Amino acid sequence: MQNGALLAELASTVARFNVLPLGSPCNLNCYFCSNRYNPPGIRIRRLPFLKLSELEPLFDFLDPCRKIVIGESATRLCEGEPLLHPQCLQVLQRLRSRFPQAQIQLTTNGLLLSGEMQRELATLVPLELVISFNSLVPHTRNRWLEDPRPERTLQQFHCLGENGVPFQASFLLAPPFLSEVPVSLKQAAAWGASLLRLLLPGGSALAPEELQGSLAYWREQSRRVQGWRKEVAAPMILEPPILDDLAADVDGVFPGSPAALAGFCPGDRITLIDGEIPFSRVDAFAALERAVNPLCRVERQNDVLWLQLEKERGAKSGVVVSRDISRRELEDTFRFTPSSGRGLILTSELAAPILTTALGAGFHDLPVSIAANQTFGGSIRVAGLLCVQDILKTCQELRYAGTAWDWLLLPAAPFDAGRDLCGQPIESLAAECGSPVYFSGSGSIRQ
Ligand code: SF4
Numbered sequence: 063m064q065n066g067a068l069l070a071e072l073a074s075t076v077a078r079f080n081v082l083p084l085g086s087p088c089n090l091n092c093y094f095c096s097n098r099y100n101p102p103g104i105r106i107r108r109l110p111f112l113k114l115s116e117l118e119p120l121f122d123f124l125d126p127c128r129k130i131v132i133g134e135s136a137t138r139l140c141e142g143e144p145l146l147h148p149q150c151l152q153v154l155q156r157l158r159s160r161f162p163q164a165q166i167q168l169t170t171n172g173l174l175l176s177g178e179m180q181r182e183l184a185t186l187v188p189l190e191l192v193i194s195f196n197s198l199v200p201h202t203r204n205r206w207l208e209d210p211r212p213e214r215t216l217q218q219f220h221c222l223g224e225n226g227v228p229f230q231a232s233f234l235l236a237p238p239f240l241s242e243v244p245v246s247l248k249q250a251a252a253w254g255a256s257l258l259r260l261l262l263p264g265g266s267a268l269a270p271e272e273l274q275g276s277l278a279y280w281r282e283q284s285r286r287v288q289g290w291r292k293e294v295a296a297p298m299i300l301e302p303p304i305l306d307d308l309a310a311d312v313d314g315v316f317p318g319s320p321a322a323l324a325g326f327c328p329g330d331r332i333t334l335i336d337g338e339i340p341f342s343r344v345d346a347f348a349a350l351e352r353a354v355n356p357l358c359r360v361e362r363q364n365d366v367l368w369l370q371l372e373k374e375r376g377a378k379s380g381v382v383v384s385r386d387i388s389r390r391e392l393e394d395t396f397r398f399t400p401s402s403g404r405g406l407i408l409t410s411e412l413a414a415p416i417l418t419t420a421l422g423a424g425f426h427d428l429p430v431s432i433a434a435n436q437t438f439g440g441s442i443r444v445a446g447l448l449c450v451q452d453i454l455k456t457c458q459e460l461r462y463a464g465t466a467w468d469w470l471l472l473p474a475a476p477f478d479a480g481r482d483l484c485g486q487p488i489e490s491l492a493a494e495c496g497s498p499v500y501f502s503g504s505g506s507i508r509q
Contacts, residue, residue, distance in 0.1 A: 074479050076123040081136040085111035088142035090171050091208040094236055097140055099269040101438055105485045108140045114149045118156060126161035133169035138478060145174040151182055158186050167192060173209065175218045180225035191229040197239050198246045206238045223254040231255035235283045236263040237272045244290055251296040258298040260287055267439030274440040280304055291328040302444055303384035306415045310346035312381050319380020320373040326381060327362065334359035341423065343383040350379035386416050392425050395502045403468030408433045408456055410445035431460060445473035450486035457495050467497060474501040
């Protein structure tokens with residue numbers, strides 16, 4: 063690491079996301095890797111592996127009360143394969159000795175998960191791996207991930223259960239892998255995966271066509287996932303989730319948990335918790351965690367059930383729900399927006415239905431418009447990849463169509479250190495929109 067500016071950028075990313083970046087090198091070359099399809103102008107930073115001596119000062123910016131994440135790209139830093147880092151184990155050991163109780167999550171493609179490595183990692187719990195399996199078929203792994211020795215990789219996966227390292231398994235729902243997914247999910251669950259993560263393929267306009275699926279295609283995959291949930295014991299989540307409402311639907315249940323023992327099933331809808339109607343999925347999740355022996359009214363197809371969880375205050379309930387929005391997040395957002403004038407919310411295609419439902423549940427009577435992600439294009443639909451130009455273009459189109467507003471509310475997620483992924487400062491938004499701009503959840507005001 064050579065300069066103070068880079069150190070400041072890394073420190074800010076670590077503090078904001080609780081992600082510890084190790085570096086960008088990777089030992090696979092997956093055809094779907096988003097790093098291959100960034101549009102021109104996107105300022106993604108690729109870093110060589112940082113030395114242990116460079117990483118240790120970044121520990122100061124980690125919050126041990128939140129999950130510490132390794133191996134996930136955050137904002138402009140492109141993250142590679144963490145186990146390829148020559149000092150990866152030492153980094154993890156130092157991290158564990160600095161934060162003995164912290165939950166650590168490490169995402170890996172699994173190529174270097176030898177039996178010995180698995181046993182070393184098992185000594186560092188609470189640590190959980192997220193293994194990007196994607197395919198358990200040797201020739202598919204070789205062709206589409208460029209795994210040079212797929213049989214050996216699969217043998218390593220077979221040992222996961224006996225070596226005792228906790229892990230989640232992820233699979234991309236893209237055409238070369240789709241036909242094997244039902245079987246692979248059962249296999250990953252049999253090896254001991256605690257959670258199965260199914261990823262919708264998100265590709266920019268430069269990605270192969272099969273990674274640029276329409277929203278209709280994504281919905282079709284979402285329906286398939288609901289079917290698989292009935293056949294596999296491990297809980298399953300879809301990322302990103304496609305949500306049209308805030309109904310507290312249960313996506314999955316951890317075996318042996320209070321929710322499982324109470325009889326909860328995937329697909330259940332929680333309508334009351336100790337007499338209170340949950341505002342959203344995440345509020346239901348939090349209410350269950352807070353409560354002592356909560357009694358729940360649950361709708362299951364045409365039946366209504368009353369299920370009681372036996373649990374202590376603060377203990378995990380064991381239900382898995384998709385991330386939507388909490389009442390608190392909305393309250394924090396609207397604490398700083400004007401109570402008068404015409405406000406307009408611009409957000410991503412995926413967030414718009416949830417926000418519209420949430421506002422209808424007693425918050426502001428504000429219109430919500432979608433800012434299409436034209437910079438990335440393709441099937442990129444999440445707020446985190448919106449750019450300043452996308453928002454300005456949407457404003458132009460809305461003005462042309464006769465829409466007027468006095469202030470704008472935008473998602474905070476796309477902006478890191480005041481800039482979008484193209485390096486455009488957020489100040490240019492307010493200047494070019496000609497109206498004050500507010501950011502969700504941040505409380506910050508940009509005039
Ligand atoms: S393992 Fe991850 S970082 Fe490496 S090529 Fe595949 S998708 Fe990209």
